[in-house]
Amino acid sequence: MIEVKDLSKRYTVYKRRGLFREKQRIQALDHLSFSVERGAFLGYIGPNGAGKSTTVKVLTGVIVPEEGSVSVDGFCPWKNRKQYVEHIGVVFGQKSQLWWDLPVIDTYRALGALYDVPKPVWLKRVAELSERLSLSDFLYQPARQLSLGQRMRAEVGASLIHDPDILFLDEPSIGMDVVSRHQMAAFLKELNGRGKTIFLTTHDLHEIASLCRQILLLHRGRLVFFGPLEALKDMIHLPTIVRARVSAVQDSRDDFSIKTSRWQCAQCGETGEITVEVPAGESTVAASKWLMENYPIEDLKIEEPDIEEIVKLLYHGLIGNSKG
Numbered sequence: 001m002i003e004v005k006d007l008s009k010r011y012t013v014y015k016r017r018g019l020f021r022e023k024q025r026i027q028a029l030d031h032l033s034f035s036v037e038r039g040a041f042l043g044y045i046g047p048n049g050a051g052k053s054t055t056v057k058v059l060t061g062v063i064v065p066e067e068g069s070v071s072v073d074g075f076c077p078w079k080n081r082k083q084y085v086e087h088i089g090v091v092f093g094q095k096s097q098l099w100w101d102l103p104v105i106d107t108y109r110a111l112g113a114l115y116d117v118p119k120p121v122w123l124k125r126v127a128e129l130s131e132r133l134s135l136s137d138f139l140y141q142p143a144r145q146l147s148l149g150q151r152m153r154a155e156v157g158a159s160l161i162h163d164p165d166i167l168f169l170d171e172p173s174i175g176m177d178v179v180s181r182h183q184m185a186a187f188l189k190e191l192n193g194r195g196k197t198i199f200l201t202t203h204d205l206h207e208i209a210s211l212c213r214q215i216l217l218l219h220r221g222r223l224v225f226f227g228p229l230e231a232l233k234d235m236i237h238l239p240t241i242v243r244a245r246v247s248a249v250q251d252s253r254d255d256f257s258i259k260t261s262r263w264q265c266a267q268c269g270e271t272g273e274i275t276v277e278v279p280a281g282e283s284t285v286a287a288s289k290w291l292m293e294n295y296p297i298e299d300l301k302i303e304e305p306d307i308e309e310i311v312k313l314l315y316h317g318l319i320g321n322s323k324g
Helices: 052-059 081-087 104-114 119-132 148-159 178-193 205-211 229-236 253-259 285-294 307-323
Strands: 002-017 020-036 041-045 067-072 088-092 166-170 197-201 214-219 222-227 240-246 264-267 273-278 297-303
Touching (some): 020 052, 020 067, 041 052, 041 205, 052 067, 052 166, 052 197, 081 088, 104 119, 104 148, 119 148, 148 166, 148 178, 166 178, 178 205, 197 205, 205 307, 214 229, 222 229, 285 297
Parallel strands (some): 041 197, 041 214, 166 197
Antiparallel strands (some): 240 273, 240 297
16 A cells, blocks of 8 residues: 655755854665555654654655655655545644634634535534544634644544545644543554554654554664564564562572573562563463462563563664664
């Protein structure tokens, strides 16, 4: 559905050196290629300046690349823009599509007319969006009076007025409280279940982990990783932690010495907690079984590597390598 081939884009920036300006060319995208199937829920991540926003702007037809090609559902975003926009919904966290001085409902009316949505369909859609995104409290308020979280919910609603096939969401949950975030996540999952393709850019990695089936990681305009979260975890080789609380603390040095070639084990003194670090790719079943056979276990928890820790280590490696 989305085919990106050898996409490149450079920007010219100026830095002042005393009385003079020095021109620099910044490579925002560097021969970027990937493909996304219909109905995918893709998380797009990367450090600041990685090229995420530039990619979204190219995919939505806002800017034209210098090299490469893009096909989204058979359309070239910048060549077939008039027909193409009927099939996509877009939310930019830093750029509003709401009329600032008009009530939100008036923006929705204007968008319905713009996309030629029949009035009965429009009424039904606004009612659904109002319920699912909790818009009713501010639907008749001017956009300028809304909090950031309210505005972002209204922005997502605006992007769905014409029922697009593809959603490009750039930081859609900025400013939302915990309840609104959960509500938004549930709604996006439902939309994806209906067959909509969703392209999500966010710095909230837990949001990515809970929603997205695939992750695309960018660094300095280049594709670093594209695939499921589990494959990203395997790249970093972080251990899984088996954490056990025991009813009686005992000297287990002899027991641990049997397994030191496979596992890193530690006992937390008087707390009665024992942790076993199981290397990436190895099953936790054996470690759990060994703990239960050797200790009076009260509670047993298995802690997978946290996505924030995974991405932090990966970013650190990327930035360190680029500096070197």
